[in-house]
Amino acid sequence: MSEPFEPKITAFVCTYCTYAGADLAGTSRLKYAPNVRIIRLPCTGRISPMFILKALQKGADGILISGCHPGDCHFTHGNYHARRRWMVFRALLAFTGIPEERIKYSWISAAEGLKFADLINSITEDIRKLGPFDQYHKLIEETQAPASL
Amino acid sequence: MTKILFADKLDSCVERWRSAGMTVIGPVQRTNSSMYDAVKSASELDLNLVLADRSIKELFFPQSEPMLRYNITKSEINTSEFLPPSGPRIIFGARACDASGLAIDDPLFGWDYKDEYWFQRRNESVIVTIACTKADEFCMCTSLKLAPDSTKGSDILLRPLENNKGWQVEELTDRGREAFKKVADLLQEGSDPAAATVSVPEKFDADACAEWLKNPENFNSHFWKEISLRCIGCGSCTYLCPTCHCFDIQDEGGSFEGIRRKNWDSCSFALFTMHTSGHNPRSTQSARWRQRIMHKFNYFPGKFSANSCSGCGRCTRECPVDMGITETLQEISKLSQ
């Protein structure tokens, strides 16, 4: 038997809401899946689609992007800008065959430690069911191989 | 009587070469674009193309070639080398311009320091060129003193038969003879006449152009700006060119492990010569186009005694703004009169 598949998930979160929410989950001793690597950014407005591509390039099976609820942004409307960008980028990725189910977006406030823990657990489960992102991983492996001709 | 390879035997030949451990490569049609690629059977080959969209150079100088894998620990740097895939290969159905292009670049990759990525592939490849019986309006080999049936760079030259049923075989090198020995029993002696090679009209006077380019006064001619006004600075001409050989070296990966690669690069790009200080010796598109022409028809021949152009015409054929070497040299021909 091979090792059971453990998905690698990258989470890009804003520091004011979701990161604080993750903190709360921790201090509240809530249990959540250890599959997520959290990367903290000042605001969802700072989360460039380049980050998503980079995470995929480094072999992520799933990605979570999360920030403050609409209206709660520390910078007043960074998350509104982000929301538009996600909408468009999401459609683009879907069109090129990068499954929507692998890239999730959420609003999690500093008070929602429970939501954070639940979400991480459910995403991890979902991605586990989807299995590794083989199609993309194959492209990565190709870059490691010698020239074919 | 000459040796003839009949088309209906080609599949057996491919099979024979493959079972002898050779990789068989030839022009193939991919989705909406043609290129040279490995094939498993002769049916995959598209020998009716005037010319594959992409040149033969990528078989010897891939667009991205991994060179070194590095692995860094606290006290050590470990590197391992990527070597080009070894083993003999036969490129069936090259065109004379593509084959000549390889021969043109040999001295460049070999002067002083030998680039093994190029030469290992060169030494293990048999190039079977088929003389052209058709051309399009962009073909210009004859203007470069080459011809649709030039033998430069080829190991075997095939001349299509008039009845279209096969090819007369001209063995040019030992390497070619060796490869065709493997299929000797599939060849026949015959007297079927070869079809006439296509006549490609001369479009410019390369010697006159060379003279004009050598004159230092013309370096600052207003001509360069005028001829390149519409150039958008993409790399399509250089990347499709069988002789353009410029490259970049890039590390991909992280600080601890990754791969150092050799990637195509182009003198058309503004960043090609940009210094870290911000100073750019060739800061305008016209300077870059001048460099491309000068390099191909003045500097390169001065060093390696051949124009760095084999007249395939791809630069013009695929140019998004309908520029190219042909037009520029035609204009220079006029100027030099």
Add this chain to the structure above:
Amino acid sequence: MTENNSNAAQNIYKPAIMKIVNRHDEAPGVRTLRLEFQDPLDHELFKATYRTGMFGLYGVYGEGESTFCVASPETRNEYIECTFRESGRVTSALARADIGDLVTFRGPYGNRFPLEEFYGKNLLFIAGGIALPPTRSVIWSCLDQREKFGKVTIVYGARTVADLVYKHELEEWMQRDDVELVLAVDPGGESPDWKHRVGFVPTVLEEAAPSAENCVAILCGPPIMIKFTLISLKKLGFEESNVYTTLENRMKCGLGKCGRCNVGSIYVCKEGPVFTAAEVSRMPAADL
């Protein structure tokens, strides 16, 4: 690289591994690293081939390679010194590297200063700012065999006092009585205790007015300084064929293949980087 290189095969793109044994901050953003070969065979090869004037590609895996001169002279080939300004991706990585860290070196490449042709002649070194390093390797090559040369004059200028590199060596040259050192900073760049000249290099050079008689000039600096210094040298009676300089073009391979450093019919990496002013004047000026 040749067959006896222990780095196997003949992969001409494979660099030697170097350890940083010393580093020194020369000026704001400018740093000197002293590097030692880790593989004795690489070192042997370097000793056998390195001559003053050649350059190398200094690299950090994961970032890339960057071209600059070997700032140490052929007379001191136990190590390599390089001096660079932190500006791009590779130089930033080199600047982050600490003593004991490993970096890479590929080279030495290019041509050299024809030192033996300078025997018995007076030498005039002229450098501006960060261009002292290539000049410095020649200076030390000559000072290490001082008896073979005539009078040695060094004219060095930088934007400000802080921007002068190799301050400790300038001090040393200043003390020597077999070297005449003329130091200058651009107007406005002087500090209150600056005892030397103030002015641009060409002006300072004309003031110092070294004799062109039996003299070779070695000139390194930014393009604008070179341009005006050449005019001054001409005024002083220097022939273009007696003025040497180095060209610093962008390079990737250093081996005459990647096409980047090509100026006119010259591949700077193979036929340069050392040229006489006469050779440079035959190159298309617009492409320099």
Add this chain to the structure above:
Amino acid sequence: MSIEQLYRTRAKELLSSGEVKMVIGYGAGSNKERRRPLFITSAEECDKLVLDSACISNLSGYLLTEGLLSDEKRVAVFLRPEGVRALNVLAAEAQLDTAQIVIIGFDSPKGELKALEGSSVEEFTALITALKEITPETAGEEQLAKIEKMSPEERFLFWQEEFSKCIKCYACRQACPMCYCRRCIVDSNQPQWVNTSSHTLGNFEWNIVRAFHLSGRCVECGNCDRACPVNIPLRLINRKMAEEVLNSFNHFAGTSKTQEPVLASFKKDDSETFIL
């Protein structure tokens, strides 16, 4: 008088009166199907201008040639409706001042050449607004529908095959009037977000980045698609993204020179059905 004749005369007048310093139009190409960009600065040369349905490339990108508009003189340019839209986008992004541009408008629906009235972007507003309501009848629609019906895996394979051909010559970028960045993100190396190598992964990344940066800005002139030397159907991605911004944000790129860039603006009630 043919439209070509009419416009040659127009160009002559513009140049000889000094109203414009240059006319950017089309000239004969290296064969019958090809037209090439032509830059004309004197009235005598205007007879070199060619105008027919083969004049398809969008010439608006040339207006950003360094230094061309910096003297505040005017330049006339032959544009199809997409070209005018491109002008609006460039103006909205503060890349040029439309007051410096004299439009010589034309179109060729179903291969038939027709002149378009107006010389300033404002005069084209009605035409462009009307375009917004029409789904372009391109051959791409069918293929687009086919791709959308595919499973994600099939879609991935489809694009993998297409992108594997990419040679990263950046003809798509250079041909695009919207790709005017002085340093493209792929050429920025600190940090290096996207692999510069042209392996399939690097090609995939590049094409995604390109499409994303054009989302809501692309006017579907087709320059990129035609420029691609290996015939990657870039128009399909651009079409898809144009549909997306139209459906999601009711945004049609280039309707006016003051239009807010769609990804630099927002509405508080933008759809967010996908956000958990």
